[in-house]
Amino acid sequence: MGKHQAALLSIFSNSILIIFKLIAGIFMGSISVISEALHSGIDLLASIIAFFSIREASKVPDDEHPFGHGKYENVSGFVEAILIFLAAILIIFEAVKKILHGATIENTGAGILVMLVATLANFIISMLLLKIAKKTDSIALEADGMHLLTDVFTSMGVLVGLVLVRFTGLKIIDPIAALLVAILIIKTSIDMTKKSIVDLVDSKLPEEEVNRIVDIISTYPQVKTYHKLRTRKSGQRREVDIHLKLDDSTSLTEAHSLCNAVEQDIKALFPECYVLIHIEPYNNLNYSEV
Incomplete structure (x- = not known):
């Protein structure tokens, strides 16, 4: 039913x-x-x-x-x-x-x-x-x-x-x-x-769900670190927005493939989910954090 x-x-x-x-x-x-x-x-x-x-x-x-x-x-x-x-x-x-x-x-x-x-x-x-x-x-x-x-x-x-x-x-x-x-x-x-x-009021997802998302990201060694993780829920749909930092030598093709893989893993965990990933260079100290 x-x-x-x-x-x-x-x-x-x-x-x-x-x-x-x-x-x-x-x-x-x-x-x-x-x-x-x-x-x-x-x-x-x-x-x-x-x-x-x-x-x-x-x-x-x-x-x-x-x-x-x-x-x-x-x-x-x-x-x-x-x-x-x-x-x-x-x-x-x-x-x-x-x-x-x-x-x-x-x-x-x-x-x-x-x-x-x-x-x-x-x-x-x-x-x-x-x-x-x-x-x-x-x-x-x-x-x-x-x-x-x-x-x-x-x-x-x-x-x-x-x-x-x-x-x-x-x-x-x-x-x-x-x-x-x-x-x-x-x-x-x-x-x-x-x-x-x-x-x-767009409160973040429960801590348990946020931790499961972080665990997924941690399985990828190419990801040096992450920040600006934002989550919320709209009805049964979850929304995840995150910035991933990769090594400067990572090619655009490799970064794109990585984003697709992370996105699919999160959607496997939460089928009704909108995922937005922003890629940043890890070693570029001049890159804005804002």
């Missing part, structure tokens, strides 16, 4: 879960179940954003976007994180209102069944999305998978709350469970915001 099909699957599953959660929540008068329906509604919107961002990011480079469209995925992850945060604020507002003015809840059995089905469905689909996201290095699909994985834990929290209400009769447990759901959602939102911003 490709990225586009996975995103469509997420849209379909969220749509079905919204309907069941909303019907059950209204029927029961449960703020925690309704908050879960709202959470799934935000996830549906996020899934739609992820689908279109993945489609845009897959487009080939053009005159206006010579480095490709990969940043669309990073923007998508950031927008999704903000949407999740807004959902958590709405849930907190409704839960506090229920605590202050009293909570009413009926027919907990229906809610328990719906939340159990939602938990299982979200777990299966989130694992599938995260697997494909890792395989394709898609931050938009990863964000979507994390949304659904958050749903798994929040649904479990609501499920436990409904079970406690059923056996204890303490209806205030329902809005308290909703507050716990909101806290988990906020944490997910913060984590996702940090992850998406890292690439949006």
Whole structure:
């Protein structure tokens, strides 16, 4: 299954879960179940954003976007994180209102069944999305998978709350469970915001990946040293810019062949990678380092 099909699957599953959660929540008068329906509604919107961002990011480079469209995925992850945060604020507002003015809840059995089905469905689909996201290095699909994985834990929290209400009769447990759901959602939102911003502001690749690039360069004895190594990530595409210093006696043909070899080795390590190599003479002390 490709990225586009996975995103469509997420849209379909969220749509079905919204309907069941909303019907059950209204029927029961449960703020925690309704908050879960709202959470799934935000996830549906996020899934739609992820689908279109993945489609845009897959487009080939053009005159206006010579480095490709990969940043669309990073923007998508950031927008999704903000949407999740807004959902958590709405849930907190409704839960506090229920605590202050009293909570009413009926027919907990229906809610328990719906939340159990939602938990299982979200777990299966989130694992599938995260697997494909890792395989394709898609931050938009990863964000979507994390949304659904958050749903798994929040649904479990609501499920436990409904079970406690059923056996204890303490209806205030329902809005308290909703507050716990909101806290988990906020944490997910913060984590996702940090992850998406890292690439949006062109931070360098993780140290482990940079070291692997340096290891590749070190395998070539013709390279005396290197400097100005710059890296960043755009969607699933990595970009590497480096200056290599070769002995003055190296011919243009030899330097060209060396650059091709280094570039191919880096692309073998990171298939979606743009590599720019600048060659400098090693022994020319008058050569500008700027």
